[in-house]
Amino acid sequence: MSERKSWTMTTHDWSRDLDLAHLAEVRDHTDRYGAGGRRHMILEVLAYANDEAESIGRVGHAVVTFHDDGRVRVSDDGRGTDTRVDSVGAVVRKPVMATKDLRFFDGLDGPLLPDGLPRRGMSTVSALSSVLVHENHRAEGSWSQTYRHGVPEAALCSLRAASDSGTSVEFVPGTSIGGPDSLEGSDLQAFSWLHIDLLAE
Secondary structure: OEOHHHOOOOOOOOOOOOOHHHHHHHHHOHHHHOOOHHHHHHHHHHHHHHHHHHHOOOOEEEEEEEOOOOOEEEEEOOOOOOEEEEOOOOEEEOOOOOOOOOOOOOOOOOOEOOOOOEOOOHHHHHHOEEEEEEEEEEOOEEEEEEEEOOEEOOOOEEEOOOOOOEEEEEEEEOOOOOOOOOOOHHHHHOOOOEEEEEEEO
């Protein structure tokens, strides 16, 4: 256990759980951050799963499930979102949904996703969703948290430990999100560290 401010910032700032100004910026500029529609939001989540698979050196498996009511669930079999215990014993999950991705959000030359639009980070998906549920399963435990337009609804909740590690993100795009709704066939081959399956329920 250690002070959060001492934790190395690689993709996100561990010292804060929530950046309201960042989330508001995303919501206020839907024309920019929501331009790719639901398709782009799914690609943002898959890009993070691809990073996880690459970091452990094996091709991962991701499942994208489309529900009749508009919900989309993206699950993977990676390590599960990084979760630690701080110096006072509090469980802290990397704040990927409520703070900006330090690698991409402010950059002008960030990587493009398969739809040709810039990668901005998972927080853009969260901010542009009326509701988003983020679950992660790791060797040391499992947790869930619900967000509404990027803002946590309640504290991080511990779940019964799962038999396997991984992360799932289920979201409902906000009513202001237009544009492409579904993945294209080429998207499934665009992430070199992922095998992607599509389901409909």
